[in-house]
Amino acid sequence: MSAQATERRPPAGPGPGRMMGAPVEKPHDFGGTLRKLLHLLSPERAMLIVVLVLGTASVALTVTGPKILGHATDVIFSGIIGAQLPAGVTKEQAVAGLRAGGDATFADMVASMDVVPGQGIDFTELAYVLAWVLAVYLVAAALGIAQFRLTTVVVQRAASRLRERIEAKLARLPLSYFDGQPRGELLSRATNDTDNIAQTLQQTLSQLITSVLTVVAVLVMMFWISPVLALIALVTVPVSIVVTAAIGKRSQPQFIKQWASTGKLNGHIEEMYGGHTLVKVFGRQQESAETFTEHNDALFDSSFRAMFISGTIQPAMMFISNLNYVLVAVVGGLKVASGSISLGDVQAFIQYSRQFSQPLTQVAGMASLVQSGVASAERVFELLEATEQSPEPAEPARPERVRGRVAFENVSFRYTEDRPLIENLSLTVEPGQTVAIVGPTGAGKTTLVNLIMRFYEVTGGRITLDGVDIAEMSREELRANIGMVLQDTWLFGGTIAENIGYGAEGATRERIEAAAAAAHVDRVAHTLPDGYDTVIDEEGATVSAGEKQLITIARAFLSEPAILILDEATSSVDTRTEVLIQRAMSSLREGRTSFVIAHRLSTIRDASLILVMENGRIVEQGTHESLLAAGGAYARLYSAQFTEAATEVE
Known part of the structure; x- marks a missing residue:
């Protein structure tokens, strides 16, 4: 099939662009979208288990660090206290002496410590403890x-x-889906939103696992050290959850607006860049700039609100964390003074309280990332869940031999239920016939050939190819036998030879150059420094509009289809080139069924059959001479195009 089959233009009349209109607002399902997002990771279950094991081991080692450091503090503190006590006595004797001297509080603290009276800091044990801490942290890292x-x-x-x-x-x-969606909006969903999802998963997945494991492990250690202090630390958790939920509820709608505004802005930029020449020709720079400013301001407003509201989560969590720190420090100090807990354990507990509140703060801080990622995921899943074209038949039918006989049998079609476009159209085109389709704008000419290509499905009747209903054929099989050249050309970044070769996979250079010669592209290539190896960009900026059309025609020549569809295929070439192409196409159409949509009636005089369409119906059919003699709709079109145009010039 020719690559031109991928080209299209919006169908005439009440097409799908008017049908689809603006998107309908729907309730946003945060939980459902999040579950779909996490389901993307299901094929990596085994690796996620490994990630979980590594995270658990890393967190376990990290959490033991403060406890070991607490022992180092106890070694230092015990050495300092021991140096102040008289040597040569036991700890019990020193404690009894302190009580006898009226210093009961100090005596209680000494009694709870592992201290040797008269002995200072044990630096050997301290070095051993610090070495363990270093090893633990290195392995955890x-x-x-x-x-x-x-x-x-x-x-x-x-x-x-x-x-x-x-x-x-x-x-x-x-x-119909593409006709109803701005191209920039689709690109934004396929690129920006997808990248945002990946970034969200990357930044939150590992950190989320680590944070949850840290909270659990730290909580265990805190209860081990002091259940009373642990309960004090847990008082702030419900407050943190309520604050995070309240702020997140307000920021999520702003993230949805942010990514919707991003899509609209990208769509506008893409459209204005693609048509910047026309924007300047018609002096619409100011209007374009105003539209850009409108979309940009909407994006700024939604982004600012989303970031500002979600950004208040972390300061709020830090404030709650500091309150928790103060409570733990005060109560812990009193318990050290009473001798019910060691100074090292209080130090370790304070570190644990920080480690406990830090992951909660991190999880709260990730709320903005998660909300942004879920908003993007919702847009991507809307695309992935869009209604698809009808499925292919389980056992596709195919003609024994494709000769090119096309029959419309009571075909009806409508873009919307209440606005019929084509009603009960019957037509038979024999192999080798050239059928020209003419009529005013909106008559249904392009829609007719789109139905042959199955770009749209008929709503009534059927279309057959050599007796086989095309709805029972696979689209690939059907389109492989059809070459299509449209008025709107499509080229991709590559050489001229590669663009022509797109029409037939694996085509040799000789076939490509032969097709180029048939379409008179060779004279274009010879004027360029690198000939057929001249590189053109996807916009075809290095060649003229007419030359682009010649390249697409050469592509159709190369595909050698059984059916040829030409939709104003020579509209951008000069008169001399048009005559040459018409001669070449006469040779190309020989033995092939051809459908030619034309507005310039001079190009279709030699057609086997001319169909005149009005409002989706064939109102006249015949040869050029017979239709002129009938004096009907075709004659009026012909007269309007030649006679009246000449009168106006005079």
């Missing part, structure tokens, strides 16, 4: 790095699969 690396692999694989799903989905969507 190594495990953390391994966990982050595996998390990166998991996330990037998930993002790659998501992009593959989007690519496959776009191939299964009907033409």
Whole structure:
């Protein structure tokens, strides 16, 4: 099939662009979208288990660090206290002496300590403890790095699969979906939103696992050291949850608006960049700038609100954390003074209280990232869940031999239920016939050939190819036998030879140059410094509009289709080139069924059959001479195009 089949223009009349209109606002399902987002990671279950094991080990080692450091503090504090006590006595004797001297509080503290009267700091034991701490933290760091690396692999694989799903989905969507969506909006969903999802998963997944494990492990250690202090620390948890939920509820709608505004802004920029020449020609720079400013201001407003509201989570959590720190420090100090807990344990507990509140703060801080990612995921899943074109038949039918006989049998079609476009159209085109389709704008000419290509499905009747209903054929099989050249050309970044070769996979250079010569592209190539190897960009900026059309025609020549569809295929070439192309196409059409949509009636005089369409109906059919003699709609079109135009010039 010719690559031109991928080209299209909005169908005439009440097409799908008017049908789809502005998107309908729907309730946003945060929980459902989040579950779908996490489901993307399900193929990586084994690696996620490894990530969880590494995270658990890393957190366990990290959490034991403060406890070991607390022992080091006890060694230092015991040495300082021991040096102040008289040597040569036991700890019990020293405690009894302190009580006898009226210093009962100090005596209680000494009694709870592992102290040797008259002995200072044991630096050997201190070095041993510090070495253990260093080893624990080094191993924890190594495990953390391994966990982050595996998390990166998991996330990037998930993002790659998501992009593959989007690519496959776009191939299964009907033409009506693309006609109803701005191209920039689709690009934004496929690129910006997908990247944002990957970034969200990357930044939150590993940190979320570590934070949850840290909270659990730290909580265990805190209850082990002092249940009373642990309960004091837990008082702030419900407050943190309420604050985070309240702020998150206000910020989530702003993130949804932010990414919707991003899509609109991208769509506007893409449209204005693609048509910047026309914008300047018609002096619409100011209007374009005003529209840009409107979209940009909306994006600024929603982004500012989303970031500001979600950004208040972390300061609020820090304030709650500081209150928790003060409570723990005060109560812990009193318990040290009473001898019910050691100074090292209080120090360790304060570190644990920080470690306990820090992951809660991190999780709260991740709320803005998660909300932004879920908002993007919702837009991507809307694309992935869009209604697809009808499925292919389980056992596709195919003609024994494709000769090009096309029959319309009582075909009806409408873009919307209440506005019929084509009603009960019957037509038979024999192999080798050239059928020209003419009529005013909106008559249904392009829609007719789109139905042949199955870009749209008929709503009544059927279309057959050599006796086989095309609805029972696979689209690939059907389109492989059809070449299509449209008025709106499509080129991709590459050489002229590569663009022509797109029409037939694996075509040799000789076939490509032969097709180029038939379409008179050779004279274009010879004027360029690198000939057929001249590189053109996707906009075809290095060649003229007429030359682009010649390249697409050459592409159709190369595909050698059984059926040829030409939709104003020579509209951008000069008169001399048009004559040459018409001669070449006469040779190309020989033995092939051809459908030619034309507005310049001079180009279709030699057509086997001319169909005149009005409002989706064939009102006249015949040859050029017979239709002129009939004096009907075709004659009026012909007269309007030549006679009246000449009168106006005079």
